[in-house]
Amino acid sequence: MKISTNYPITQGELEGRVVLVTGANRGFGRAMTLDLAKAGASVIMLGRDLGSLETTYDEVVDAGFKEPILYPLDLEGATPEHYQQLQADVLDSFGKLDGLIHNAGIIGTMMPIEQYDLKLWYSTMQINVNAPFMLTQCLIPALNKSADGRILFLSSSVGRDARAYWGAYGVSKFAIEGLSKTLSEELEKTNIKTNTLDPGRIRTKMRQIAYPAENVENNPTPESLAPAIVYLMSEKSKPLNGEQLTLES
Template sequence: MQISTNYSITQDELKGKVVLVTGANRGFGKAMTLDLAKAGATVIMLGRDLGSLEGAYDEVVEAGFVEPILYPLDLEGATPEHYEQLQRDILDNFGQLDGLIHNAGIIGTMMPIEQYDLKLWYSTMQINVNAPFMLTQFLIPALNKSNDARILFLSSSVGRNARAYWGAYGVSKFAIEGLSKTLSEELEKT
């Protein structure tokens, strides 16, 4: 799907919708949170740093937009039990999920594969690939309860065209491209 670069969200366009945004505390995640709340959506702000989540929350509230929900969770250490609890919390509080935006990610470091630190590789893959997979898997039941749900994965050009020294980040973005295309095929009629 292509969205015009001059598209602007309007007030109450998403009124009554519930959207979860990972990495909602800074950068693209915070910008999307502000736009979604301006459009009337209740945004579940997921991030690992409660302090910066609270700062972004304050910006949304001070702007007079729909009050978001803070959900601190470190995707690097999250387990299936954490995702199961998130699913229960969403279904108990909202009955459905209308959108899931996978924005959180880490770049890691730029270096040759042969020198790549194994712990950093694992951490990058956990946050950029495994967490979106598990989060999506556990939240599909909540998304299926919506009449018009969407899942959005943020990627990068290094996920389509390999470049030297992009290491785990580049590989993780190739994986996200594959995951999103596989899901698109599987969920085509939903």
């Protein structure tokens, strides 16, 4: 299903909603953080680099948007205890969670499965699959406190149509697609909706690593695509559940 990026953000439309964004410190995560805060959401910015989290925090505040919350956490090294603490912190601070956006991820490397480095495989799977699983599992109780909860997994075309040499990244996105679909079935009688989103071409460092010969100027900026995230966290997208969504380029 195609999702338009030309969504007109209305100031205050997400007022009272609490949304956690992983990888919120740069790229698409930074852009969606700014637009979610612009729409009035309380954004919990999760990322491993406190410095860049603070830079994005300053951008949000300087723009006069809703003040976000910084939550430094390294998803590669995070343990179940870290996620339990996050759950406690969210419930203590807000009493609920309305949106969980799994944006953080790493590309790994481009090479045949036969030659793939084992340590890099484990690292990619830890960040791209295991961390979203543990984070979601721990935050479902907080999402259940919401009258309209959302889980959104950032995916990729290589997680829907297998492509040679995409290695751990491609496999991780197939896993995310399966995790999202399973959750949508298990949670269908709750107020939580679960979907995946392929953002398509986007002008980020990860895209440059994957396509080094590509002219980045031909790709949409994260800022031009981020309004769609506000739509997907708003009541207007409430009917969507178990969908494989793709942004219109």
